[in-house]
Amino acid sequence: MTTASSTSATTSSAATATQTGGDTGGVLGAPYRALTLGIVSVVLLLAFEATAVNTAMPVAARQLDGLGLYAFAFSGYFTSTLFALVVSGQWCDRKGPMGPLLSGIVVFGAGLVVAGTAADMWLFVAGRAIQGLGGGLVIVALYVVVGRAFPERLRPSVFAAFSAAWVLPSILGPAVSGAVTQHLGWRWVFLAVPVLILLPLAVMGPALHRSEREQRRSAAAPRPEFDRRRSGFAAMAALGAGLLQYAGQRLDLLAILPGLAGAGLLLPAVLRLLPAGTLRAARGLPAVILLRGVAAGAFFASEAFIPLMMVTRRGLSPTLAGLTLTSGGLSWALGSWLQGRPGLQRHRETMIRLGFVLTAVAIAGTTLVLVPAVPTWAASVAWAVGGMGMGLAVASISVLMMKLSAPEDAGANSAALQMSDALGNVLLIGLSGVLFAGLGGGSLAAARDSPVPAAAFAVIFLVMTGVALFGALVSGRVRPRS
Structure with missing residues (x-):
């Protein structure tokens, strides 16, 4: 198949395990400890940025007179990610994952600085796009590291660690970001995050360098040309x-x-x-790739508008509005941990379907918060259900993708999976922006003088509920034909 990365990106995990000391112990065992901590530190950086941005975005959009471009500030990130994913995949093939990983972190930090110093909304969106370039370089490199360095039995635990890295940012991120936004200004939310770049650079660099050196010694295939x-x-x-x-x-x-x-x-x-048959949900790997985009798009398109709804419709402060999403991050980690339990390994299809159903229930439940009689904490309860669903579905989709990939295609299919994720976010957040603007949510008068129309939020949430239910229907196609 034609893919974003070629065969050399993923030399057999068994061979790598042999080079690193044998397939023994868990992800924190001696052969894997440094890489696991490095990977988690990178995800920790991305998680802090995401939770901080969700909290600060309503205030930033208002102060920059750019509420009509609110969705663009999110989808612009994923648009530039589409390009960076392919570049990162080929870069990993040619030189290994260290270059795109470290470069991506630096570019990501530069985008934060541009967004934090923006004088208008379009420049702010440009900063978010630069962040997307960095994030795209980073995420494929991380998947290539997992495909190379960890055996199949440990990959569910690695993906669970990805989700666990969101726990601390989910708890502290909204509170810290909200306090900074209220007392120092939203710009400092973006300008302070680049300091966290030092953590993954310090932890990941030496361990990854050693892994790449051993990989080069064991590699037999020639490195592909840049496509x-x-x-x-x-x-x-x-x-x-x-x-x-x-x-x-x-x-x-x-x-x-x-x-x-x-x-x-x-x-x-x-x-x-994308792999042939992805858009028509062909059985097996194509359906798996498609479902990643469906899950990410439905969940994050809804999540992008929850803080704005809580601020403009229910009068919450940026801090409390951001804390609404905390429960989702915690339950996502729990769901991801559950899917990695040995007794559930044979129920991947069921966990994916259940994950989509829970996500649909959560998005639909969030719509009820538009009713004044419904307490605001109901949004946190609903989002806890959605986070659990995403933890079950997304981690299971990642594990199943690896299982259905030949060793020489695993890294390439990882890039396709991330591209589907980015496309789902771009298209569905973009659609949400169109609905929001079309129903009066983007008018400056509505933002400043009166609450944003409830219909602008309700239609978005109901459409995304339908998208999640579509994912539940398609989940039966992840099993290849006999």
Whole structure:
């Protein structure tokens, strides 16, 4: 199959385990401890940024007079990620994951600085796009590290560790970000996060360097050439997604041209970059890849608008609005831990379907908070249910992707999985932005002088509930034909 990374990105895990001291112990055993801690520290950085941004975004959008571009500030991140994912996959193949990982962290920090110093909303969106470039470089490199360095039996635990890294940011991130936003200003939420870059650089660097050195000694296959055509398709996908989002923000006749151009660029690029049959949910790996995008898009498109709803409709402070999402981060970690239990390993399909159902219930339940008689803490309860569902589904999808991938395709399919994730976020957050603006949510008058119309939030949540239920239906196709 044609993929974002080629065969050399994922030499057999068994061979790597032999090089690192044998397939014994857990993820914190001597052969894997340093890499596990390094990976967790990188995810910790991304998690702190995500929780902080969710809390500060409503205030930032208002002060920059850019509420109409609120969704763009989220989807712009994932748009640039589309391009970075392919570049990172090929970079990992040529030179190993250390280069894209460390470079991605630095670029990510630069994007935070641009966003934190932005004078208007468009510059703020540009900063978020730079962050997306860094995040795209990082996430594929992390998956390549997991595919190379950890045997199959430990991968569920590694993905559970990914989720566990969100626990502390989920607890402290909204409170800290909200306090900083209220007392120092939203800009410091972005300008302070780059300090955390020092942690993953210090922890990950030496361990990864040793792993790459051993990998080069054991590698037998020649390193592939850089595929410029794939990079071109990735650029087409990013540009097409950007044009579609721009067209959605205009909502006038002039939007037709950029909308058609965006679709004309995005569709053929996606068909070349994802495994054959992904868009029609073909059985096995294509359905698995598709479901990752469906899950991420439905959940994060809803999550992006929850703090804004709590601030504009229920009058909560940025701190309390951000804390609404804390329960989701905690339960996500719990769900991911549960899917890694030995007794549940043979129930991947069931856990994926259950995860989508719980996510749909959570998104629909959040809609009830628009009713004044419903207490605001109901949103936290609903999001705890959704986090549990995502922990079960997303981690199971990642494990199943690895299981259905031949050793020479595992890294490439990891890149496709992340690309599906980014596409799901771009398209569904973009759709949410169109719905939000079309129903009056983006008007400056509504933002400042009166509450944002309840319908602007309700329609988004109900549409995303339907998307999650679609994922539950498709989950039966993750099992390949006999």
